Amino acid sequence: MGTAVDHMPALLTEVLDFLRVRKEGVYVDCTQGSGGHSEEVLSQLEGTGQLIALDRDQEALDRARERLGSHSNLKVFHQNFKELPTLLSRLGIEAVDGCLLDLGVSSNQLDSPERGFSFRLEGPMDMRMDTRQETTAAQLLNECSAEELAETFWRYGEEKSARRIATAIVERRKSSKIRTTTDLAQIVEKVKGRGPRRIHPATRVFQALRIEVNQELAGLEEFLQQAISLLADQARLVVISFHSLEDRIVKTVFRKAAGKCVCFQPAEFCDCPRVEQVRILTKKPVTPSQQEVEINPRARSAKLRAVEKFETTDS
Ligand SMILES: C[S@@+](CC[C@H](N)C(=O)[O-])C[C@H]1O[C@@H](n2cnc3c(N)ncnc32)[C@H](O)[C@@H]1O
Secondary structure, eight states, rough: OOOOOOOOTHHHHHHHHHOOOOTEEEEEESOOOOSHHHHHHHTOTTOOOOOEEEEOOHHHHHHHHHHHOOTTEEEEEEGGGGGHHHHHTTTOOOOOEEEEEEEEEOOOHHHHHGGTOOOOOOOOOOOOTTTTTTOHHHHHHHOHHHHHHHHHHHHHHOOOHHHHHHHHHHHHHHSSSOOOOHHHHHHHHHHHHOSSSSSTHHHHHHHHHHHTTTTTSSSSSHHHHHHHTTTTEEEEEEEEOOOEHHHHHHHHHHHBTTTOOOSSOTTTTTTOOOBBBBSOOOOSOOOOHHHHHOOOOOGGOOEEEEEEEOOOOOO
């Protein structure tokens, strides 16, 4: 396990500006990680103020506990954020004053060889954020068909050599199973060559596989819609994504909830609901400053989008 402060929270100042924490409000950090964003939100809470923090990775929560200690304003749950509506109803909370999602993988996950997220570090081909889950990356690599693997590499990694890599994986496993990150990195390198590239040839394959193992995009759209419905009047939802498909989902859900067209059909054919629930606070996604990227290169692809719930009017 790393130290308590080794994951640097992305877009921290911007997150706090958008969340606009009220000291007695109820906030949710859906992806607590090692607690960088949580720490700042907590520091602004007083009295009945509450932070409910979730992560599907127990190691992340342990790390956050080391960083934050116990706090009367903090409740932590080892859960998938998709279970938030049930959790809040169990806690008797009808609406929250702000909600943060900082999607994707953490530096701590990437930097722990035994978690198997990185092609740079030899470890088991695991990649599960929640180790209670059964399916590992090794299982997918050793059991999926070449077509299924190619589809994953293409869809989530836009890997141009998806088919050739998938075929090489299936060929290789006829003689021995793929067990380690190095096994996979070497197969990809053999297909694509090392080249003079700055980016490792296995980057896209590892990213795609991680998204598939953790089903990161499945149900995200529905969850964001639910999260919007859980916001109190004038409360805000802030989402940071690191993948273009994720950002597209966030953008579309936000547009729809703002009563805008998302089908882009001519007006006579458009059947978008056009119900205005939120105001979009970020016309374009907010990205890290050059200074932040210099200090924390892993934040470079972060995109933040935020919405504010309209006040309900009694009519
Ligand atoms: C980029 S990190 C968050 C870092 C955090 N904001 C911080 O300041 O340290 C993403 C975290 O989200 C968690 N995560 C990803 N998908 C999740 C899900 N569906 N439910 C709960 N946690 C999830 C990961 O385990 C990881 O710890």
